[in-house]
Amino acid sequence: ENISDRRSCVQYRILPPEITAALIKKSKARRVPISMTLAAAVAAACTDFFNENEMDDGNKSRTYKLLQSLDTRRFSGATDPGDTLSCQAGSMDLLVGPLPDFLGRKIRSIGKKEGGETNAKEKEEAMDDFWKVAKQSYEQTASYLKKGDAIEAVRLFDLGMNVCDIGRLVDSYA
Numbered sequence: 001e002n003i004s005d006r007r008s009c010v011q012y013r014i015l016p017p018e019i020t021a022a023l024i025k026k027s028k029a030r031r032v033p034i035s036m037t038l039a040a041a042v043a044a045a046c047t048d049f050f051n052e053n054e055m056d057d058g059n060k061s062r063t064y065k066l067l068q069s070l071d072t073r074r075f076s077g078a079t080d081p082g083d084t085l086s087c088q089a090g091s092m093d094l095l096v097g098p099l100p101d102f103l104g105r106k107i108r109s110i111g112k113k114e115g116g117e118t119n120a121k122e123k124e125e126a127m128d129d130f131w132k133v134a135k136q137s138y139e140q141t142a143s144y145l146k147k148g149d150a151i152e153a154v155r156l157f158d159l160g161m162n163v164c165d166i167g168r169l170v171d172s173y174a
Contacts, residue, residue, distance in 0.1 A: 032134045036141070039066055040133035043096050044104040061098035068094045068141060070150065092144050092153070096133045103129055 015023070027037040043064045050062070069091045100106075106126040144150060 027134070030131055030134065032131075032138045035068070036134045036137040039068055039094060039096070039137040040130050042066055043099060043133050044107055044130055047099050047101055047103040048105050059101065061100050063095055063097035064099060066094045066096060066137075067091050068137065070141075092141065092149075094137050094140050096136050099129055099133065 023037055024034050027034045030037075043066060046064050046066075047062070050064075103126060106122065107130060110123045110126065
């Protein structure tokens with residue numbers, strides 16, 4: 001893969017309070033945190049964009065890598081004999097999928113079929129894929145936290161910020 005073919009996309013959205021409340025309720029019913037439901041929504045949206053220039057029929061499935069931000073403040077008080085932990089930024093990669101192309105479009109079209117008819121099988125498959133991603137995200141994050149990787153990642157990032165002056169390195173290579 002040619003790195004010059006890679007691209008990034010950022011779009012900000014604000015959810016109305018009633019939709020947020022409904023998502024929280026559905027997430028609790030599915031036993032996943034709302035942040036993992038949002039990760040699944042991001043992955044579903046990606047399925048609509050990362051295939052638009054390809055000459056296929058949209059029937060491919062792909063695995064997506066998402067950067068999940070984590071609140072690492074709770075790890076700053078972890079046992080650290082050198083008392084060196086001070087950075088509170090954190091994230092981890094989630095690998096989710098495989099997801100079918102245009103999953104986001106399929107989810108958004110549920111209940112909007114011509115003539116008012118909804119294909120029950122298509123709806124069920126799209127929502128199953130969505131909640132599988134939320135569950136995958138939750139399981140990966142829980143495993144990461146359980147293994148203690150978050151504490152080590154925070155220490156490593158802090159080391160990079162303080163000793164290696166990673167901020168200056170990022171600026172100079174940007």
